[in-house]
Amino acid sequence: MAMLKGRRVVLGVTGSIAAYKSALLVRELVKAGAKVRVVMTPGAQEFITPLTLGTLSGHPVHSELTQDRNAGTWTDHVELGLWGDVILVAPATAHTLSGMVEGRGDNLLLTVLLSAKCPVVVAPAMDRDMFTHEATQANLQALEKRGVHVIEPGEGELASGLEGKGRLAEPERIREELTAWFTERSPLLGRHALITVGPTHEPLDAVRFIGNRSSGRQGVAIALELAQRGMTVDLIAGPIEIEVDHPGIRRVNVETALEMEAAAQSALLNRAPDVIIGTAAVADVRPTSPTSEKTAKTNLPSSISLTENPDILQGLNEAAPPSCYKVGFALAHDDGLEAALRKLEQKKCDLVVLNSLADKGAGFGHTTNQVRFVHGPNRIDSFDLKSKQEVAVDLAEVIQSQLSERPTLS
Numbered sequence: 084m085a086m087l088k089g090r091r092v093v094l095g096v097t098g099s100i101a102a103y104k105s106a107l108l109v110r111e112l113v114k115a116g117a118k119v120r121v122v123m124t125p126g127a128q129e130f131i132t133p134l135t136l137g138t139l140s141g142h143p144v145h146s147e148l149t150q151d152r153n154a155g156t157w158t159d160h161v162e163l164g165l166w167g168d169v170i171l172v173a174p175a176t177a178h179t180l181s182g183m184v185e186g187r188g189d190n191l192l193l194t195v196l197l198s199a200k201c202p203v204v205v206a207p208a209m210d211r212d213m214f215t216h217e218a219t220q221a222n223l224q225a226l227e228k229r230g231v232h233v234i235e236p237g238e239g240e241l242a243s244g245l246e247g248k249g250r251l252a253e254p255e256r257i258r259e260e261l262t263a264w265f266t267e268r269s270p271l272l273g274r275h276a277l278i279t280v281g282p283t284h285e286p287l288d289a290v291r292f293i294g295n296r297s298s299g300r301q302g303v304a305i306a307l308e309l310a311q312r313g314m315t316v317d318l319i320a321g322p323i324e325i326e327v328d329h330p331g332i333r334r335v336n337v338e339t340a341l342e343m344e345a346a347a348q349s350a351l352l353n354r355a356p357d358v359i360i361g362t363a364a365v366a367d368v369r370p371t372s373p374t375s376e377k378t379a380k381t382n383l384p385s386s387i388s389l390t391e392n393p394d395i396l397q398g399l400n401e402a403a404p405p406s407c408y409k410v411g412f413a414l415a416h417d418d419g420l421e422a423a424l425r426k427l428e429q430k431k432c433d434l435v436v437l438n439s440l441a442d443k444g445a446g447f448g449h450t451t452n453q454v455r456f457v458h459g460p461n462r463i464d465s466f467d468l469k470s471k472q473e474v475a476v477d478l479a480e481v482i483q484s485q486l487s488e489r490p491t492l493s
Contacts, residue, residue: 086269086311086313087115089116089118090265091117091120092120092168092261093120093201094112094122094171094172094173095121095124096123096136097172097176097178098176099126099251101208104251108254108257109121109139110254111255115262119141120140121136121140121145122145122191122192123136123145123192124179124191148190148191148194163195164195165199165201167201168201168265169201170199170203171203171257171261172196172204173204173205173208174208175208177218177219177222179192180205180226184226202232203226204232205234206233206252206257207219207223207251208250209236210249211241211243211245211247214236214247214248215248234260234261236250236251237252238250270312270487271309271313272314274314274315274491275316275317276309276316277317277319277347277358277359277360278302278306278316278317278360278362279302279321279343279361279362279365279396280303280318280319280321280362281297281302281322281363282294282299282363282364282366283337283338283340283342284338285339286339287370287373287374288378289377291377291378293366293369293370294366295364295447300471301362301474302362303323304475306329306332307327308475308476310329311331312479313331314357315331317333317356319335319337319347319350321337321338339369341392344395347395348399355403355404356403356407356492357486357491358407358408358409359400359407359408359410364414364447367392370389371390394430396432400432404492406490411430411434412436412438413438414438414447415437416441418441419439423455424459427459433458434456434458436478437455442468449471450470452471453468454466456477456481
């Protein structure tokens, strides 16, 4: 079920008596962590109400090409097709299968299917003789040749009273098959990432510390994106408030730079990572002689002796196998390109993700970021301001491309 967490599923419900099971299917998908948006054909509404599916999915149900005829507004079928990671048509009637083969667009669902860029999965449901009819079988074969995945119907008593094949697969089996389908398609399945995230807090005494304003949002977004693509992730997290809930992510909480270094090195020794990503904003220095009790205001020192912290990312990169892909992050107060190029060489990175405090909406304390991917002096990819989730997707695409040419280390 981990492979469904965070997946965007457009569920197409068509006019079959089995449409009542779509309520149970939505619940199964949502429980597995998927985000579900439902598109119903007019016939489907004869068997189950949009209110039911909208309540269970947490999103409005779409069923008409026009949202408001009086206002002249229409349903953006293109947006629905682009939003989904998959379109799941369940139940899929013989009529809808025929429309998919012919490329008809006479209802909203068929229009979404025509404009979709994502893969399609169908779960047929119909009477025995309709399912075995050579026209239906030819349509299913044609769809499979186009890359549509078919979840075979079950056998048993049908609505007509006949016995045979044609029952919609049970919601649990559809969820299981969809999970397996995502797993098989995941190009990063079996790969492993080691990610450091957040700030470190270097204690002065029992309550005071040296630190920074890093929220950890960008590193967590990257960890979740890679986990959703099938990777397992060791997430070494400094003091951050973000909860991380994904079975593919193993989180280790630390506070200081020395604790982060020890945890990261331990994770590396335990399992060789295919990628190392250093997003953590590690404090450069720590107090040389912290006290274990709170220092009274009247006893605060006039100066503090500081000791340089270890370079965690450089140490990890030096210890990692040569084929491991290594990513560093650099936050500059100005353009920062020269510093990013130095970091690329000194810390033995394959890529440095550069952002600047001079860019509005980038850096600490924001849900957005504006970055450049610095691969070297002759290859720098620049991006507009995006959400940190979108930045994570961009980085995951680069990692996926790079790892496709490298041996699996895990």
